[in-house]
Amino acid sequence: MSEGITSVITPYKVEVVQGNVVTREMLARIHPGSSRTDVRDALGSPLLADPFHADRWDYVFTIKRQGTEPQKRSVVIWFDGDSVKSIDAPELPSEDEFVASITRQRAEPLPERKLMLTDEERAALPVPKAPEPTEAQPQGAKRSYPPLENP
Template structure:
């Protein structure tokens, strides 16, 4: 039986080892990204906040009543995001927000008119109240150790009593200066 030996030149061996190391390193980069596109779970790229349309809440839409004019509806809800020349009696209010640290939101309200008077409002049932909306986009975290600025009655009693001071003198202290008159008489 013959045995074969493969001779690899040292320069090629180091090149192959470097290539194998690079491929292994690059294949691991994908596994460093977590499901929320952050590196190692704590480094996230900056994402610009995108807000489009009108924020509509239940309180605003409750002010809109059938029979109101287009001007009154526009004063209450603002200008619609979409108006269509082929459907002049329909206004679309669309709101989308993509903010880092919160879930993306999208809402749509369709306002229909009969001539110049409001006929109906569709999609108002899915709108949040104003407090719920603010809470859904709030990304500020509460402090870990909140400190109270109010003192308990025990802490107030433990405070030292301030020393009494002498009453202030009625005459001002300091050098007396005489200034020449501003005008000559």
């Protein structure tokens, strides 16, 4: 049985990115006792700040990207008044690990591209021929134009 065109063409899937990326380096900037302003400066605005639970900020991140594994992480910051009481977070990736995890892997590496010729390769190129003179060489404009200034 022939495979047909559907085996060659894959449908486009929309990349879905939601929430705040929180990395290990970002989370290291806050600790119990940090203010809400410090948390907002380090992590950005929370995805969920519920007025009925004013002591809790949720930073949720999800990404679904074709060619990579889907990711979902949730960081919860608990407050006591204006200062951080505790932090509930999974093992977070470093910034480099996060970038590597969302980078699509190629099946085959790209071939190395040569940008310049060596002196030996340049010398081996054929020398272009000089153009042969022709009898009908252009001799400037054939029309005469009036002068631009009045005499």
